[in-house]
Structure formats: C-alpha cells, structure tokens
Amino acid sequence: MAPPAHQTQRSPSPSQPSGRSEVSDLKLQLRQLAGSRAPGADDSKRELFKKVISYMTIGIDVSSVFSEMVMCSATSDIVLKKMCYLYVGNYAKNNPDLALLTINFLQRDCKDQDPMIRGLALRSLCSLRVANLVEYLVGPLGSGLKDGSAYVRMVAAVGVLKLYHISASTCIDADFPAMLKHLMLNDRDTQVVANCLSALREIWSSEASLSEEASKELDGLLSKPLIYYLLNRIREFSEWAQCLVLELVAKYVPSDSNEIFDIMNLLEDRLQHANSAVVLATIKLFMQLTLSMTDVHQQVYERIKAPLITLVSTGSPEQSYAVLSHLHLLVMRAPMLFSSDYKHFYCHYNEPSYVKKLKLEMLTAVANENNTYEIVTELCEYVANVDIPIARESIRAVGKIALQQYDVNAIVDRLLQFLEMEKDYVTAETLVLVKDLLRKYPQWSHDCIAVVGNISSKNVHEPKAKAALIWMLGEYAQDMVDAPYILESFIENWEEEDSAEVRLHLLTATMKCFFRRPPETQKALGAALAAGIADFHQDVHDRALFYYRLLQHNISTAERVVNPPKQAVSVFADTQSSEIKDRIFDEFNSLSVLYQKPSFMFTDKEHRGPFAFSDERGNLSIGVESADNVVPAQRVEANDKDLLLSTSEKEESGTTVNNGAAYSAPLYDAASAPLVALDTQPVAQALQAGLAIDDLLGLNLTTPAASAPAPPPLKLNAKAALDPGTFQQKWRQLSISMSQEFSVSPQGVAALTTPQTLLRHMQGHSIHCIASGGQAPNFKYFFFAQKAEDTSTFLVECIINTSSCKVQMKIKADDQSASQAFSDLFQFALSKFGMP
Template identity: 35%
Template sequence: MDFVEKSIQKVNQLGAGGGGGTDSKYFQTTKKGEIHELREELANPKMEKKKEAVKKVIAAMTVGKDVSMLFTDVVNCIQTVNIELKKLVYLYLINYAKSQPDLAILAVNTFVKDTQDVNPLIRALAVRTMGCIRVDKIVEYLCEPLRKCLKDEDPYVRKTSAVCVAKLYDINGELVEDQGFLDMVYDLLGDSNPMVVSNAVAALAEISETSELGQKVFQINTSTLQKMLAALNECTEWGQVFILDSLALYCPSDGREAESIIERVTPRLQHANSAVVLSAVKVMIKYMDLITSQDTLKALYKKMAPPLVTLLSSEPEIQYVALRNINLIVQKRPTILAHEIKVFFSKYNDPIYVKMEKLEIMIKLASERNVDQVLMELKEYATEVDVEFVRRSVRAIGRCAIKLERAAERCINVLLELIQTKVNYVVQEAVIVIKDIFRKFPNRYESIIGTLCENLDTLDEPEAKGSMIWIIGEYAERIDNADELLESFLESFDDETASVQLQMLTATVKLFLKRPAETQKMVQDVLTLATQDSDNPDLRDRGYIYWRLLSTDPEAAKQVVLAEKPNINDDSFTLDPSVLDELITHLSTLASIYHKPPSTFITGRTRMVPTLGGGAHDDEYEESDANITSDMMDGGMGGAQAAPPAMPAPSAGGLADLLGLDDEIAAPAAGGGGMGGAASLAPPGMADLFGGPPAPAPAAPSAKVVLPPDRGEGMQVRSAFVAQNGRVFQQITIENHSPAPLSGFAIQYNKNSFGLVPESPGALGQVMPPQLAPGQSHTGLMPLTATGQPQDSKGHVQMAIKNNVKVFYFQDQCDVLAFLSADGRVERGAFLEQWKSIAQEAALDVQGIGPANENVDSLCPKLEASNVFFIARRKLDGGADMLYFSVKTLNGVVMLAEIGLRPGQGMGRVVVKAQQTPYVSLLAESLKAKLLS
C-alpha cells in the first residue's frame, strides 16, 4: 500500500473532530490564500482548531498539493498530549522529512521525548515514525531511543522496534551492525510474547534478503526453534506466514526432528487465511524428504488434501494462485490429491484462467482408475463456447492417451466421436493429437486413417495440415489414394507456410520411396518447387539433400527418410527435478505462480537460509537472467551516450584509397600476396607483425570470484577465461571454506553466446577435484570448444556446479577476444567488398585513451596479440588515424573493425561490422576496453 492510500485511510479513520460528519469535506478545499489561512489556524491555541488545520494540511498533501512550506508550523504542533493530533503531525513528517532534512531535525527532541512517554502507544508511534523518516542526518540521533525501545517492558513497543530495525538497516546497514541492533533483534526471537517473536522473524528475514552477512543475521538453533513454534499458535496470521516461511528454509537435522516440526505446523492447515495454509503446506512438503516411514507419509497426505481442496472454494483469484501452487505439489507428491480429481473439474462459470489450470492438473492426476471420468469430462469441455479452451481440452485427451497406454484406445474413440461433430477447430485439433498418438503407438491405430481422410476439406490451419500430411506420408502404403491426397495439397504449395511445405516435401519423398512407379513425376515437381521456386533456405536445403540422396543411392535414402522415429514421451511432468525442488521451497510466492525460480525475475536480493549452528542448506539463487539482461552494454549503436566530436567517416572513394589505391600508402610488393601485402601496409615499426614470429599468447587474467562462500554455502569459485594457441580454456578454482568436506563435484554449462561447452566429458574429471577437505582449494583448466548451440547471453557464460550439498548457479563474462581464431586476417580486396556491403554496424565513442594507445606502433601489436589483425591505415587531415582490422571467431564469424584515433586528444571511435551480428556489440566493447587499458 503506498503512502497516498495510507494517508487517505488515516484521515478517514481519525473521525470528524469538532466539525461533525465525515472527513471527506477536507478534500474539497480549492480556495485562494489557503496556505495563509492554514498557517493562522495552525497557530491557534485551541486544540480542536489545530487538529482541524492539520487534517486540512494532510488532505491537501494526499491529493498532491505542495504544503511543504507549512513544515515549521506543523512541526510546532507536535508538542501535544493529544494522540490523534500527534499521529497527524507524524504522518506529515514522514512525507516531507526527506525534502526538508534540515528542518526535520527540529523534531528529533520530540521523538526522543516520546520514546520515554508513559503511554506505550506514544512510544511505539515515535519508534515507527523514526523508522519511516529516511533521512541520514536524523538516523544517528535515533540510535539510543531505539535501543531503549528494543528492551521496553511493553511488548507492543518491542514488536514495533523490531520492524524499525529492518527499516533502519535499509537506510544505513553499517550503523545497525555497529550499534549491535542485529543481536538485539535476534534476542527477541526468544521473547515471551508471540507478536514480538513474529516481528523479529519478519525483521531478520527482511534484513537477510539484503545483507551481505547472510547466515550471520538469521540462525535458528534448538532454543529459538522451539520459541518460534510456540509463537506460531498465538501470533497474527501474517506473523504465522513469516515464521512458516523461515521454517521452510530451515533444514532439520534428521527425520525425527522433521516429524516433530510437521506435527506442530499441521494445525495451521485449518487456518482461514490461504497464505497461512500454503506456507504450512510448503513446510510439510519440504520436510517430507527427510521422512522415510511410508505410514507417516500416508497420514500426512490425508491431512494435507482437504485444506488444498478447500482453497478451491475461494474467489477466482485465490483459486488461480492455489491451482498454480497445487500444480507444483502434484508434480512433487501426486499421491496427496490422487483421489480428489473431481474437485478439479471445471464449472461453467469459472474464469478461463482457472479452467486452464484445472485442466493441467486433471491431466497430471489422470490414471487408469479415473481415466473414464476424465475422458467424459474432457468430452463435455469440447462443446464449450471458448475456442481456446476447447482446443486445450481436445489436446488433453491426446495427452491422456500418451500418458496411459491402456487407455489409449478409449481416448481414440472419444476423439473419433469429436471428429464426427464436424466442428472445424475440434476436427483440426483432433488430427493434431492423433498424429502424436500414432508416433507414440506406431502400427496400432491406423484403422482410423480413413476417417481422418474424410475430413481433409475442414483443415485450414498450418499445424493441422502438417499433421495430416505427416500421417499420409508415414502410412502411404496403407492409403490407396495417398498420391491423390498429397496432390490436393500440392495445388496450394506456394501459398502454404514453411512448416506445411516441409511436411509436404518429406511426405512426397516417403510416398515415392514406397511407391516409386506411380509418383516419379510428383516427386520431381515437388523437388523443383522446393529447390528452384522457393526462397526459404530450410526448404531448399532439405530439397537438395533429398534430390541428391534419390539420385545417388535410393537405398540410403530409404534408410534416412524411412528410418524408425523415436517415440514421444508424456509431457505431464515437464519441470526438471532440481527446478521443481527449488520452486517447492518458494510455494505461496510469485515464483510458484510464474513457475520460475526467483532469480529469473528478481534482481539484487537473495534470501539467505536460516541455519542450525551456522551450517547452511537449501537452494539459493542470486545471479539471474534478469541480472544478465540488466548488465547489457548500453553502448550498442553509441546513441545513448553524450558523444564527443565524431571521427570523420571516409567516403567510398576514400575507403578505396585506404585499401591500396591512395598515393599515400605503398602498393603491395611485387609477387607478395597475403602476408606480404599486409606487411607493406604496416606502419613503421610493425613489419615484425606480419613476417616475424607470432605474437605471444596473452597472459591469463586474474581469476575473479564468481560464487562467494556465503552464496556457495562455504564453497567459493573463482573463474577466468584464457585464450592459448587458438583454444579457449576456463581456469576454475574451487575453495572449501565450510567446516565439512565437499565431494561429488560436477559442472554443466548453459547455452551461451559462444556455444562454449567442455571439449570432452573426460575433461570434467581433470578440472573437478574428487574431494576437498575444509580449507583446501583446487585449480583446474577446462578446455572449451565452440560446438554447442549458441544462444544470445550478451557474453555471459552461465554455469552450475554440483557437490554433495546441492547445485549452485553462477556466471562469468567471457571476453570475445578470447574467442578469436588465428586465421582471422582478411585479404584487402575482400575487406573492401565486405565493408561496402554491410550497412548495419555497432559504433562506440571512446574518451580517455592513454598516450600509449594513441600510438599506432604500440596499439597494433597489442591488438594483434589478441588475434585482431591489422589490415590498413589511413591518415586524415588534422592528424587523425583510421585503422582497419579483421577478426574471425572460433565458430567462423568474420567481423571487420575501424578504429579512429585523434592523437593528443585522448578520444576516438570504434566501428564494427559483420554479416552475422551476434558478436558485433561485444567486439566493439572489447576494442573500446583495449583502447582504455
């Protein structure tokens, strides 16, 4: 709730004062000279007049009027015994203290005095206001009053003070740590009042998310654990949520302790607040991993099912949140709701988003015992008015067939009944799912192909057409008129989408291989359409491959085209087990609604794990895709920065001169091509670059910490990317800062910009140590290759390291200069042609270039050592140098670069061009960094 809403509520709750009626009258003031009148009323000695005036000020502030000029007058009203007036003044202070920090200090004495008031409400109000005033100058004065209030005899003051520490930590964390407030809040975990305990937990949880101390802030030991469990029964619903969330991050020592905690948490399942219920479920599911007794688990399942079912009787929004959480729960523990599938049947008045979620859970809970009920329900859904829901329902029938082999025939019969309805979108979706069933169960249900072929005229969507064409091609030998059916599709070949054209091409080739005598002309026509009349590269490539296969070795073509296809699998449980375990720990949060780990959509905060005696367990993410995206270079095209005077761009003619046609530059020596030509263009002092020994490999950069021990639960990882002899290596150092040995190491790389993956599985064993004792470290050099599938990650390489504790995620930035090959020199003529033909470029202006890098003789060898190859140099009027370079990445992408220098001015410009653009901006940034190094 924002400040304006709070203000409106506060004013409306304060009553009518002496004026009678409601407080809405205060929001209707538009008089001229209003500020002057308010100042006079604020100075009125009568309490009721002052109160009325302050209400008017708050009302004006709430609707957006600037009443900061009344700051002194309002603060003068703070010296009062009337609690209602004091609340109003404090509300004004909270809003305007940041804009008037010097005047806000005037209220400090009152704060200090109010924290010693006999009325605990006044003391708590002063503490709360102190935490809300975000002014550094005032913070120092508030330490002593806050220290006293943390030990106040009244629990209401203590619980308010605990939250104030969290707010104060957000303003000045170092001060809070130095003053010992964290220890004082930690002591409150053992308080006799449950509200104080819950607020202390909430404060420590909030601090833990932002603190670098992490584990030191929030530790749960046996004593505090029992206090938290005792407070769980007596504190408010939101206090219970905070305590339960903290318990979910705690790892019991054994199954007996887990059972004991679950027993104390189970009564929360009956709570009226859905957040409390889901938090309790989260704790129980997390702890179930430690329980080995099947009888105990079955008893817990019976207790958990009714509360989850009850959540589905709430309003639609809560239903949706509950369903998204249940979706995760049934993937982790399907037995919990195995007998409750009927509650997930959709009602006619359910919103579409609720219906979709219920449908997903129905498929996950479908079994041979209840599949008839499910199919009957799905068949009913196929008559709904919402087209998208109907499609999903028909597709769900196919998913049930793939999931339950014994029920596949019943699913097929239901689909055939739906096809008989002749409803266009129902028929098309049925064809799509039947194709999947054919792939799952080949040579079993082909008798229904005739029924499908009767409905060809209703197919007008690409996916449905592609599915039908696949069926005709796959079973061409069983369809007498398969050639006629395919010819009917070929009539509109040019108008079809690329996916349909690809299916038609493959199906026709299959038909030809099975019945060559009848379809030779057809296959020639299709191959001609694909290779000569189409501008789709995928279609042309496949067409040429088929053409060459058929013309050279028909038997080989049969082995390729008619090869046995792998069966498709049930996709009901699609989440990776490690991701699912991570999401289970975040039930009842946004992560459970998005079905994504928090690291993918939250940046800058990490929830640290409360531990027993300093150990750490459970998953923790910090680096995320969102972080990676936010770290993208802003320089792109150079337009976002305040650019210095631009380097003059050479004209087309000037560029031709640059490459050997200008009298200023010597022509290549006779008979000297390639390297000799480049040497003749080299500036003085650079001849050794092109004729002498190769430049030495760059030294390995110093490894940086990519996984600190607080995030790695005692394991620290350092990383550095190294280029040597045309190969890329990653130097990985693993250090054990934990009190226990680490073992079972494994590493995995995510898709990245460079397609970097380990050269061989054997390399992993050389880099990862078998075991690390406490205090030991291990360094390994991982050879990498660029054979993986590239994916734009803006130069970041994401990795996961697994040990005997869990899986940890981190990332490192790989400089594109480490990804360049030694054969990146482009011949001058080719350079000119490519430079002219490429319009798109990345340009960066550079300021602060040192004298050494302004000197061409020293800059070029430096770049050459990183496989950035000098092509030519051209001097412009005014003394500017234009240098031209070429590079080639390990996966074959050639890029051209222009570096413009203004000697003596410390400024320049980098321009990079390439036909393929994934690394253009990365190279521009790297060259800029080289100029500034």
C-alpha cells in the same frame, strides 16, 4: 451581443490549483491556524491538510509549506498527526535540510502520552532514511524498545532494522540486537516477538559473513530451547508470524526421530488452519522432517491431502490456483495418492480460465487405469465449451492421457469423434494429437486415416494442424486415395503459405508420397523441389536442395533416408528434467511452484526466460559503431549451381567449388514439364533406363535461372547517420508499417556468440545498428537505414531467439510503400549471416 470577457473565463477548480497562488494561499491559512486552539481549529486544519496531501499526490510541489505543516502538527488529533507524518516522510527523503526541521517535533511526539502518537512518531522518525540524522534515532529507539505499549515496542523492533540498513555500525554499537533478543524471549505480546525475530534474522544473516560472533548468534536462533519456545506459543501468533516461525523451524535439524514426532504433534492442528499460507508452510515442514523416514513420509502425504483439497474448494480463485499448483507438484511425485479424488478437480463453470487450465493438468496427472473413463468423459464435455482456450486444453489433456497408455481404444474413438464436430479449432487440435497417437500406436492407422481422409484441407488453417495433416498424407499415402492430389493443392498455394514449418513438412510428405505412388506424385514433387529451392527461408531452401541431391545421387539411398521403416515412438520428450523438478520441490511454498521453475531461473539475470525488453530504446546498451570504424562484412556466396552437381559429375568435369559466384536455382515450368508415366515400374528402374531426374520431375537446370534468393533492388545509403535522440523520437512518432516472424539459419545463431560480428555484417549491407541488448536466448537489436536516393529512413526492431532460431521484426518507415522491399533486403542480409 458577446458577453464581457471576464464573464467567459471559468475559475479553476478548487481541487486543481492554478499556480503558485493556490499554494501561497494554503501557506497563509496554515500559518494563521498554527498554534490556534480556537474551537473548530482542528477541523479547519484537517481540510487544509487534505488539500496539501492531494496536491502532493498528483505531483504538485508543496514543499514550500513544510515549516507551516510542522507548526500545525502541535496537536493531539491523531488524524492530523498521520497526515503530517505522511507529508514529512515524502519530502524529507529528498530534502535533508527539511528533514532536520522535523527532528525536534518528532522527538517530542515520541514522548507523547498517547502510545499511538508515540508509535507513529517513532515510525516516521525511522522512515526518514537520512544518514546524517541517525544519531537522533538511537535515543527514541532505545526508549521505544522499553516502552510500556506493545504497539510502540512493535514499531521500535522494525525501526531497529531500518536503522541497521541506514547505518549498520550505529545499530551494532548501540547494542540493539541484544535488546531485540531479550525482548523476543521475554515480551508478552506475540507481534512484538515476531517483529524481533524478523529483525534479528535479517541483521544476523547480513552480519554472519562479517563476524564470527554474528554467525554464532544466527545459529542461536536455531537452538532447541528457542524453537520449542516459539512452537509452544505459535497459536498466539498472527498468520504472518506463524509463517515466520514455521520458516525458522524448517531450518532446524532435530536430534532424533522422537524430536521429529514432538514437533509434528505440536503443529498437527496447524494443518486445519483457515489460512493457506500457514497450511502450506506446515506441509513443507512436515515433508522436510520426514524425508529420511519413508513410511512416515507416505503417511504425511495421506494426512495433508484433505486440508489441501478443502482449501481448493473453499478459497478464492487466487488461493485455489496457488494451492492447486502445490497439489500438482505433489501429484507428480506421488500420482496414486490423489487418483481417487479426481472429482475434486472437475472444472466449475464460474471458475477463471487459469484455474480451469490447472485443473485440467491435475486430471491428466491423476489419470490411471481405474479412473480414465470417467476423466475422459468429463474432458470431452469441456471440448464443447464456449471458452475456446479451455476447449483446446481439454483436447490436449485427452491426448496426453492416451499417450500414457490408459484405455487407448476408447480414447481414440473419442478423438475421432472430435473431428466430426466441424469446428476449426477442435479439428486443428485433434489433428495434432492424432499425429502423435499414430507415431506411438501405428496399429490405429486404419481407423484414424479413414476419418482424417474425409476432412477437407480447405477447412484446416492453423500451421500446426496443416503440418500434422500433411505428415499423415505423406506417411500413409498408400492408404489415402487422394493423398497426392491434396499435396498437389498445397503445393499450388506454396506462395500463400506463410509457415516455414508447413512448407518443410510439405517437402518431406511429397517425397514420401513419391516413393509410394510415383506416377501420381512426380509432377507435384518437381513443383515442390523447384519452389523449395527458390524459397527465401533458409531451412526450406536447404531441405529442398538436400532432397534434390539425394535423388540425383542415388534413388535407393534417397528412399532409405526419406522413407525408412516405421518405428513406434515409445516416450515423448519431457519438458522438465528430474533435477529441475527436484529443485522446485525443495522450494515448496514459494513462487517457484507457481512459475514451475526454480527461483534462480527468474531471479538471476543470466537464467531469466524471455528477456523483458522495454519499448524505450534508452533501456538498451548503445552499440553504435561509426562507418569508419567497422570493416564491411565480406559477402561470400556459395556457387549453389556447382553444388547441385553430384560428386561423380564434379570429378568428371574437373569442376571445383567456387565461392565467388552467385547461385542459380532450377526453374519449374508446369506447362512445359513432361509427365512421365511410370505405371507400376519402380522409380529406380526408370532412372536406370536413362531417364534423368530433371526430366522425370519436370526440372530444368540448364536454363539460365533467376538468382534465388537474390537481394531486392532497393538501394541504401552506406554512410547513413542517425543520432540516438532522433532515432527515439522517430520510433515514437512512426507507426509500425510491417511486422514479420521468420527463421534464421543455425550457422547465424552460432555466430551470435560474438554479437559485434552481426553489427559489422549488417553494416556491410548498409544497415546500421544503433542499440543492442539482451541475454541468451533472446537478443534485441535496433537498426536503421536510409535510401540512397533520398533521406527516407527505415527503423527496425529485431529480436533473435537463439533457442528456436526465430526472428521477430518490426519495421517503421518514413516511406511505408518501400517497407516490403526493405524487409526483403533485411531478411536477405540476415540470411547470409554466419554463412561461409
């Protein structure tokens, strides 16, 4: 038999109010306790106050108990006072009427006998931040600055700054800055002095642009008496206050070298401080003071080395990372200084990855002729690390050292040994480095190629490693017996290769191999050119077409272009300019050092790195244009078949370039392609003998070819409509059906200087933009489209990086089976953007 209904219902948890009744009960209980002095009343109030604060914290509106909370605050219990002030501060900011109710009891508490309550009340009063109540702050702040308790004076000094931000005129008219200055010069408590200094700097810095008097006062902070007054008392300050003083002293300009030495003598012991912020602030000051004194500046580097290394080895991982970042900056300016201390930068097994990575950069930076063997030996141990990212970084570090021309013989042997480890990620990273080494040291080609030739191409999966291997196959085809056949195997899997970089390298390597070993490579080259010309990626298509035209025009010219004499690369491009590095050094002891970029590059919007996009479409600017207002983009397609003709052929046939016809790509039929054996006969002689390049490579341009790239057959509704709200709702509900990355042509990137042209272009393909945003180099667009035959919708998030010419695309669709067809259509439309 079922139990009664009232027995099956569970009562709500006390910590989770079921509705207004819980708040009403709290209000009633608080009212009963208001003014009560019965034993245990404060304990009962504490429990009720805790409930109110917990409800407020989880987002329940308890503003209705405001008056009861104020009435219950008439107590000497500091815990109750703190909770009450927390409650009042939370609701007073958004409810000025309620804030007015708190003025009386806060002003009363500002005169309490307990200095802790006076300070807490004054802090809460200044934190109300209601412009209409500033007149009530002047009296308590004036009294607080003269209070006998250092805690109250400390709170009052910060309160003056809060008042200034609410009403600057009220703060200046009450002569609070002058009171702060007097307090700073005469107060015994160092924390009060520090708070006064901090408040004055901010107030006078803001006022300096408005009044000449404030500018003079700001200059007064950098006067010699004040600077020496602060320096003589710096040992009494807290760590935060010491950093504040050191930052101020760094802006002071000493009159002569004697004054510089006086300041450095006063701060010498700060280099031994346990706090890393104090040590780094002192180092920054020392380096700035001695910039014009070369010998002394070098001595400063020697002096700061030991404190920094100590902080790295004794601090937390976070502190070690921050100090190591500054050490790395110093090493880049004076590499020899830390070359003998390289063992301090060896990685420990229990260190986090970000610290290990930075230590590897340090080992690379301090490597020289004397310590290279020990450093490389240590780095080789890390290659077998279970932490794969660190193993990769270790291989890169070995390669960087080799490119610095330190003990190249031994390092090349070590790198070649990595290839024998038969680990995919080790092989991949090593191949990339071997390629760079061969570019700089061609004399090592024999040893390197002997080892690389034993690697199975089936075991190389990463795009950069494939590209490096293919580059070596093309560059050293005459030394690698199987080079043509390995390239042929890559070409056979052309359709399965997703990386455009690999396909580009494959085209070039096959061309190079063709000029060195024509009989074995001609079939592969024909297949590569045919596949490349039909490739959807614009860069691959253009390069294949360029190579085809070169071969058709003049074989000798093609060989000089594709296969020039080898030249060793002396210097690889640096990722940062010297100007940027100097800017970072000027911002020593700041986040600029950790981010390895000047502050303007991550604080100013126009200089930010990758644009931080939100998944919410609402954060982007709406850029919807109706179909009636946008002129459809005129699609002008070059007659590529006509472009395939050489200049002389055009002149003979009288053909003119027609931009109206679609282009037909040459087809390659491996089964019917004739294999012409050239034996030892040069390619040029074969062509001169009347053998056409199409016949030589197995190409057939006379056959009607399929258009490449041709738009997919999917039909879209040209007048599709979707409002932003529906778009946002669909975007949240639908899952991602396809995510791809592809390249956009440089012409398209250049045309992005006027983003509206892209919107009109895509609308010409029945793809409509509903929102856009971003700044160079990243632009973000949201597009939508609908099928012509039904209402199925496609939603697209498209991020275009103008620096790398890459596009990241995510598609969400009602009909996910049509996602691939729509993706092809979208990429086809985007590939035509910016083309003539």
